[in-house]
Amino acid sequence: MRVKKLKLKQFRNYDALELTLDPGVNLFFGPNGSGKTNLLEAVHYCALGRSHRTAQDREVIARDREMGACGVTVEKRDGAHDVAVKLLFAGEKRKQVFLDGKRASRLAGMMGMLQCVIFSPEDLMLVKDGPSVRRRFLDMLLSQLSTQYFLALQSYQQALRQRNALLRQFRTAPVPTASFLPWEEAMAQAAAVIIPERRRCCARLAQEAQKRYLSISGRDGEVFTLSYECCLSQEDNLREHVLSELDRSRTEDVRRGGTGFGPHREDLALYIQGKDMRLFASQGQMRTAALAMKLSELSVFQQMAGEPPVLLLDDVMSELDLNRRTRLLDEIRGVQTLITCTDESDLNAQEKYVPWRVSTDKEGKARVMACVHQEREQRLRELDDGFLDE
Ligand SMILES: Nc1ncnc2c1ncn2[C@@H]1O[C@H](COP(=O)(O)OP(=O)(O)O)[C@@H](O)[C@H]1O
Numbered sequence: 142m143r144v145k146k147l148k149l150k151q152f153r154n155y156d157a158l159e160l161t162l163d164p165g166v167n168l169f170f171g172p173n174g175s176g177k178t179n180l181l182e183a184v185h186y187c188a189l190g191r192s193h194r195t196a197q198d199r200e201v202i203a204r205d206r207e208m209g210a211c212g213v214t215v216e217k218r219d220g221a222h223d224v225a226v227k228l229l230f231a232g233e234k235r236k237q238v239f240l241d242g243k244r245a246s247r248l249a250g251m252m253g254m255l256q257c258v259i260f261s262p263e264d265l266m267l268v269k270d271g272p273s274v275r276r277r278f279l280d281m282l283l284s285q286l287s288t289q290y291f292l293a294l295q296s297y298q299q300a301l302r303q304r305n306a307l308l309r310q311f312r313t314a315p316v317p318t319a320s321f322l323p324w325e326e327a328m329a330q331a332a333a334v335i336i337p338e339r340r341r342c343c344a345r346l347a348q349e350a351q352k353r354y355l356s357i358s359g360r361d362g363e364v365f366t367l368s369y370e371c372c373l374s375q376e377d378n379l380r381e382h383v384l385s386e387l388d389r390s391r392t393e394d395v396r397r398g399g400t401g402f403g404p405h406r407e408d409l410a411l412y413i414q415g416k417d418m419r420l421f422a423s424q425g426q427m428r429t430a431a432l433a434m435k436l437s438e439l440s441v442f443q444q445m446a447g448e449p450p451v452l453l454l455d456d457v458m459s460e461l462d463l464n465r466r467t468r469l470l471d472e473i474r475g476v477q478t479l480i481t482c483t484d485e486s487d488l489n490a491q492e493k494y495v496p497w498r499v500s501t502d503k504e505g506k507a508r509v510m511a512c513v514h515q516e517r518e519q520r521l522r523e524l525d526d527g528f529l530d531e
């Protein structure tokens with residue numbers, strides 16, 4: 142799939158923008174703070190209804206404005222669609238989704254319309270940080286592939302918040318068990334959707350990630366293992382097992398003031414040669430593992446969705462050494478890619494790409510201009526010089 146048009150209105154430092162993107166590699170370059178990441182963020186909004194870097198929708202509305210919006214025209218195998226997200230600073234429905242011009246009744250309606258995978262320097266946190274980063278990685282991937290998963294996740298989180306509220310209430314005055322049951326039932330039903338999807342997805346990711354790690358590191362002896370640490374060991378009757386675990390741990394949870402069991406506590410364990418990466422890996426091994434995980438995400442997308450997602454590479458080129466950069470560029474053939482960097486020369490000169498220059502005006506408003514390929518510019522200069530010499 143590909144994004145044909147990208148539109149921004151009062152989004153971050155953009156007043157109004159409309160771009161027709163190239164189906165191949167689009168390179169956005171310009172100084173720091175000019176608005177390059179903001180463009181990728183807008184595409185991410187149109188895929189997942191949220192930013193990749195903030196949970197606060199208000200942050201992306203242009204300063205001193207009441208409303209901001211972004212939208213795309215997506216071309217897929219089954220035709221073209223318009224997806225737009227409108228954000229309001231105040232009021233009831235502060236996030237509104239539009240599909241082909243019509244207001245969707247819920248956010249889930251947009252899931253899967255546009256699929257994207259984003260690479261950024263923060264990917265290293267996948268390896269270094271705690272479990273929540275890896276759960277978000279899985280959730281972002283699966284939510285885009287399965288609306289059912291996204292809905293289950295939403296309902297799980299909502300029920301979990303209710304159960305936790307009751308647990309805290311219990312500390313001041315006993316709450317009857319019956320009050321917990323509807324929320325635990327909702328959590329169990331949702332978990333019975335979430336767990337099998339995570340299992341299936343992690344099995345594929347694990348296989349891919351091991352292969353990719355080997356090919357990037359080039360060291361045969363170094364085995365990277367990724368495994369899903371599920372909250373249950375059972376394969377069947379997941380709903381019943383979750384219910385009985387929640388029932389069993391209620392007293393302990395009251396003491397703890399939160400729910401200690403469930404998909405919200407799961408993790409993806411990462412090992413190198415059987416040792417926990419977070420404790421034993423070198424910086425280089427961590428970088429390789431993070432890149433292997435992201436490349437695996439891309440390939441799981443292709444396998445499960447049947448067509449490639451749009452790839453967003455935010456400032457990663459300068460972070461990668463030549464070997465990792467080449468691996469990455471190998472993978473993006475045939476995938477529409479939006480790359481940001483501060484210097485056009487960060488991209489291998491042999492790659493075909495369409496360059497866009499991002500800059501800001503005196504008021505700090507961003508603009509994007511199509512510009513001439515560096516190589517072509519060079520050739521034109523040479524022609525010019527020759528002409529002048531004569
Ligand atoms: N809500 C907002 N309204 C106006 N400008 C914003 C808003 N949020 C961020 N900015 C501006 O956007 C710029 C950063 O854009 P970004 O895309 O992150 O830069 P970069 O080109 O380095 O990736 C900064 O100048 C910042 O002040």
Ligand SMILES: [Mg+2]
Nearest residue numbers: 177178456481
């Ligand atoms: Mg940036």
